[in-house]
Amino acid sequence: MVKVCCIGAGYVGGPTMAIIALKCPSIEVAVVDISVSRITAWNSDQLPIYEPGLDGVVKQCRGKNLFFSTDVEKHVSEADIVFVSVNTPTKTRGLGAGKAADLTYWESAARMIADVSKSNKIVVEKSTVPVKTAEAIEKILTHNSKGIQFQILSNPEFLAEGTAIEDLLKPDRVLIGGRETPEGQKAIQALKDVYAQWVPQERILTTNLWSAELSKLAANAFLAQRISSVNAMSALCEATGANITQVSYAVGKDSRIGPKFLNASVGFGGSCFQKDILNLVYICECNGLPEVAEYWKQVIKINDYQKNRFVNRVVASMFNTVSNKKIAVLGFAFKKDTGDTRETPAIDVCKGLLGDKARLSIYDPQVTEDQIQRDLTMDKFTWDHPIHLQPMSPSTVKQVSVVWEAYEATKDAHGICILTEWDEFKTLDYKRIYDNMQKPAFVFDGRNVVDVEKLREIGFIVYSIGKPLDPWLKDMPAVA
Ligand SMILES: NC(=O)C1=CN([C@@H]2O[C@H](COP(=O)(O)OP(=O)(O)OC[C@H]3O[C@@H](n4cnc5c(N)ncnc54)[C@H](O)[C@@H]3O)[C@@H](O)[C@H]2O)C=CC1
Ligand SMILES: O=C(O)[C@H]1O[C@H](OP(=O)(O)OP(=O)(O)OC[C@H]2O[C@@H](n3ccc(=O)[nH]c3=O)[C@H](O)[C@@H]2O)[C@H](O)[C@@H](O)[C@@H]1O
Structure with a gap:
């Protein structure tokens, strides 16, 4: 055997x-x-x-x-x-x-x-x-x-x-x-x-060692680059009145480009994209290829820009301050159908809002309070070491509470940030949520999961990545 x-x-x-x-x-x-x-x-x-x-x-x-x-x-x-x-x-x-x-x-x-x-x-x-x-x-x-x-x-x-x-x-x-x-x-x-x-045999590819090692870094870099490309376009959509969903669809219909992996978002997360691109950048630099390194670095820069832009939209929309306001965060995992929070954009968005003194009420169907507190207090890159070698959380963030239900998270909140595309966020009773929130009530959809028109009819002010701006946001200075 x-x-x-x-x-x-x-x-x-x-x-x-x-x-x-x-x-x-x-x-x-x-x-x-x-x-x-x-x-x-x-x-x-x-x-x-x-x-x-x-x-x-x-x-x-x-x-x-x-x-x-x-x-x-x-x-x-x-x-x-x-x-x-x-x-x-x-x-x-x-x-x-x-x-x-x-x-x-x-x-x-x-x-x-x-x-x-x-x-x-x-x-x-x-x-x-x-x-x-x-x-x-x-x-x-x-x-x-x-x-x-x-x-x-x-x-x-x-x-x-x-x-x-x-x-x-x-x-x-x-x-x-x-x-x-x-x-x-x-x-x-x-x-x-x-x-x-x-x-099937034809799907098993064999190469030399270096091609196999590099193909993995290249594949992740190409995938992440697609997201940064669509996210860069989402900023331009907001500035011009174009709709990123329509643009992605039209672009993806070209069979040379293809429809997958073109969803605009608050930014990509996960344990590997950033890590592997940084690794690729370093290899390029070590091999005397600074221009190539700079090219791939830009994928990460746009990803950071997208996360910052989102936080700035939230703060700017809410009269330039979220100090002491309750903000509901729906979704913390880096994507749906996983409890993994490694490099999730939610960490940066939450830290940005906490930096402006918001009070956060976070709900994710698969992520525990302990994990969220660890993520919000841990140093960059520490998460990627074996669990028993990671330091215990030095403290907890007091302005953060973690709840087990979306309705609880949104009760009395001034605004809602949707940061993971869990299916259940599409079918929430938003009328009930609206009735229990402070007014004006805001929804900031970082994953394009809600029906914007329906929510506006209920009374929400809605920001959705790359979509034509709500009249409320239109006259505000462009944020970056
Ligand atoms: N998470 C993902 O979706 C993907 C990850 N990868 C790559 O696969 C590798 C592993 O990633 P994950 O499984 O996500 O990491 P992980 O952190 O979930 O698992 C790694 C495991 O290795 C154990 N470990 C570390 N040193 C050890 C040692 N000397 N002896 C025995 N066990 C040891 C750790 O305790 C840990 O449980 C990384 O290089 C990652 O970049 C590749 C493709 C997909
Ligand atoms: O090496 C790895 O670790 C793996 O990284 C990614 O897989 P994963 O990170 O698990 O998840 P993805 O589905 O690629 O999503 C990554 C991030 O991009 C975001 N994303 C994805 C697609 C999209 O259109 N838009 C978008 O913002 C997701 O929400 C998520 O935050 C790759 O898809 C895998 O092929 C690879 O093996």
Whole structure:
């Protein structure tokens, strides 16, 4: 029986391995982690991450050919194929701080693999890493190998949160990069055989190592760039009376551009887009390509601009101050169908409003009060380290309350900010909400989920990203 082990039981390691176990009953899959609480949760009824469909897959395979364990060394030493899916945060100190990827966790995983291995292994980069990382990993492994043969493959993951199971079952492509030697090609074939159990052959792409590593950074940069492009247009729509939904639709009808990923928003979030672009920028700078670095940096600048612009709209509309006003925040996760708050635009928007002394009442169906308080008090980039290594929240933000219902959050509020596109926000009883709010009552829709005309009929003053401005806002100075 082929044995697979995955180091890192997170958003990628957990779901990816669960699908391999589901589709390959003859493979034994062990997912290991240094975080005891994470592994305990994977072995319980309350999985550590919320992902539609994941529960069922885990329940079907756990204890049969899928195991979650903290006994990292045992499972690594027994495995034929070792995936590494650990954190690769942005460095906060030293060389490349604020941009470069911190490979501390990767390096310690590689050293451990070299230490405990007693048989030849294929080591697979699943984490997103800087191009040429495989070379560094190879050096660590071969210099400590005691005669054991290691083959390194790059097999970046393209799943998106909220649709991880669907994405894994029907991937657009699986990418495998390896050495162009006979041993490298043999390793590629071994991993191909695993995916071929459910992925059509033509969707399994093989490349050299560096192309696979770079393709992952490139794909995320292209995706984020699309959002920054549409968000930049949303500002121009507001200034001119065009409607971003109509513009996106018209642009996306061009088959060379395509309709997906063109929704204007308060900004993109999530654990990877910003981190991976910063990483790309750093690699460009290190390779003497400042113009290319500058080009990609702009994607992040527009994203920051979009979040600031949103906060300024809120404050400017409400007589230039939100001091001591109750603002309801609907949605805190970085997108719908996930409880993940890593780099969510809600953090920056909430901090902006708190900076103007607002009182916030926050509701998200999947995010706990503890998580929200941690996010609002944590230093930048700290979130991307293993949970047990993160400092405890030093304090709580007093002007923030977290409630478990949208109606409770909006009661007596002056304004509502919609920051995640949860479906339930489309069907709320906005008349009831309006009746229980201070007047004038404002809705700032950062996700274009509400029916603007309907809400205006009720009496709300409505701002919706990239839509023709409410008469209330029209005469206000442009904000940036
Ligand atoms: N979250 C996502 O949707 C995607 C993430 N990625 C990439 O995958 C990698 C992992 O991301 P996530 O799963 O989101 O992170 P995560 O933070 O959810 O999981 C990483 C896990 O690795 C564990 N870990 C760290 N060092 C370890 C070690 N030496 N031994 C054992 N366990 C260790 C941590 O305790 C943590 O549970 C990152 O490089 C990320 O950029 C790639 C595609 C999608
Ligand atoms: O490397 C990763 O971590 C992953 O990053 C993204 O996946 P994810 O961050 O889970 O979610 P997305 O659906 O890409 O959304 C990212 C952010 O962009 C925002 N977004 C997305 C699409 C859109 O049209 N507009 C928009 O503002 C979302 O609300 C969210 O805040 C990519 O889509 C995955 O392919 C990739 O594997």
